[in-house]
Amino acid sequence: MTRVKLCGMTDRSALDAAVDAGADAVGVICAVDVDTPREVDRERAAALLAAVPPFVTGVLVTMAVDSGPVRDLVGTLDPDAVQVHGLDSEGLAALDECSADVIAVADPTADDLTARAEAADAVVIDSLDEQGGGGTGETHDWARTAALVEELDTPVVLAGGLTPATVGEAVATVDPYAVDVASGVESAPGEKDRAAMNRFVASATGAA
Secondary structure, three states, X not given: OOEEEEEOOOOHHHHHHHHHHOOOEEEEEOOOOOOOOOEOOHHHHHHHHHOXXXXXXXXXXXXXXXXXXXXXXXXXXXXXXXXXXOOOHHHHHOOOOOOOEEEEEEOOOOOOHHHHHHOOOEEEEOOOOOOOOOOOOOOOOXXXXXXXXXXXXXXXXXXXXXXXXXXXXXXXXXXXXXXXEOHHHEEEOOEEOHHHHHHHHHHHHHHO
């Protein structure tokens, strides 16, 4: 069954609602170089990640151009996994001894996609903006991502423009290890919608 990550938690009520909806993982965004209403400071990120219950994965989502700041942030916030935007395959490989699982992020047309995937524990295929950030709300070529699922040994996570209305078709088309959503389950930018999160998880897991 396809797993579900609900991303961009900014407060405890949203996190609890995501867990209640049946999310396998929740994402907390901290230390990114893009303007997003979903970013929280280190203090709040630490509190939210500490509140993630057993059997749910707490994912730190961050951006970096080298591995040092990522290692420091992981050491401070102690997430179960870290999803890194901006690192190339060498930077990802340098996180090999990191205490958290490492999730790479790449556009489906990236030249070094295979190398990034091989250097990580999982790879998110997303529609990225010019700065390399996700959360654009834009879909990409699902057929290309379906081919990557077949080609790569690394688990593939599908992201980019997913909503409760589209995730079922996306899962049926791509058969990813997991799906990842942020803006697609919000009532306003940065404000999670409990009903939308419930519908998203139900659609994603029922599609398989």
